[in-house]
Amino acid sequence: MTLLSRFDLRYPIIQAPMAGISTPALAAAVTNAGGLGSISVGSSTTDDARHMIEAVRAASDGTFNVNVFCHAPAIRDVTRESAWITHLAPLFAELGGIPPSVLHEIYISFLADPPMQSLLLDLRPPIISFHFGLPPDHFIRACKDVGIYLIATATSQAEAQAAQQAGMDAVVAQGIQAGGHRGVFDPDGEDLQLETIDLVKQIVGHAKIPIIAAGAIMTGADIAAALDVGAIAVQMGTAFVACPESAATADHRARMAHADASDIVLTDVISGRPARGLRNRLIDYGVASDSSPAVYPLAYDAAKQLNALAVKQGKHDYAAQWVGTGAARCRALPAAELVALLVRELEEARGIG
Ligand SMILES: Cc1cc2nc3c(=O)[nH]c(=O)nc-3n(C[C@H](O)[C@H](O)[C@H](O)COP(=O)(O)O)c2cc1C
Incomplete structure (x- = not known):
């Protein structure tokens, strides 16, 4: 079952988790509009993380994603x-x-943060996503036991392979154009710096799990291009920075x-x-x-x-001020209007409109 059907998402649009920028109000607005909203607690204390998750739940009954950072300490x-x-x-x-x-x-890294690990297992957000690496095996097993869907960022075929082997349910293929931190597992390792579409094509060719495209996706036509090469959804950050609900x-x-x-x-x-x-x-x-x-x-x-x-x-x-290469193509609309516009553009691009 794909991410969309499992969570009954109307549209293949994920608003990226953006630490310090993606507020609970933004995530709830995107989810309520038929996409998937995300918050990041990667730079938050456990208390702040708890409040943020409660705030999303207070504003939406829908599915949302909570993101953490798995960098080597x-x-x-x-x-x-x-x-x-x-x-x-x-x-x-x-x-x-x-x-x-x-x-x-x-x-601190999520890898070295058992209290944050326990908090997420207690609060059970429907989806947890990981940036900069993968969580410990015991955490993956515990999430699977309670039905939490797991997503990891990959910037290369090798990272996507590692994510799949570790038991991730889906991978965000983050191209070089993406705004914010590159999710590379090892910042001292080789980085092929593939563009989003090339990276998706490469990973889709090998992976058995769904691939989500990220990087310079700003319009419905960009979403169509990513879906055309095999992505099941897109994750958009920069486009949502411009929404009034963001903390930018x-x-x-x-x-x-x-x-x-x-x-x-x-x-x-x-x-x-x-x-x-x-x-x-x-x-x-x-x-x-x-x-x-x-x-x-x-x-x-x-x-x-x-x-x-x-x-x-x-x-x-x-x-x-993190932004991707598509920044100037942003539309400063309330999140629900931006999702609706993206869906109209996507339908036009596919000749459905
Ligand atoms: C302001 C900003 C903050 C971000 N913070 C995070 C984060 O906390 N966690 C994460 O997994 N990705 C983060 N990202 C990266 C996004 O997940 C995604 O890969 C990226 O936004 C896609 O490229 P785009 O910005 O061109 O849409 C951030 C991106 C931006 C623009």
């Missing part, structure tokens, strides 16, 4: 971390701040709507892992240097401190 490297802090010191000085003496793991700042919304190709970059400067978003002062400064950022999510600690200082001065040029 940071291996500390004091020399590299100190070098990165020293490198960023002039930016702190420009903003009238003091660089931190040490960097902190601002949130006014600056993020304004900049994405006018972004051209040179404004959108893939960089590990902000968090320590490759992620695609709008260029800013920190990215330009980091890219122009020889220093390697501290590993994920330690570098993110420094970036968030710089942004907090900047925001106090009304500046937004240190903010992590």
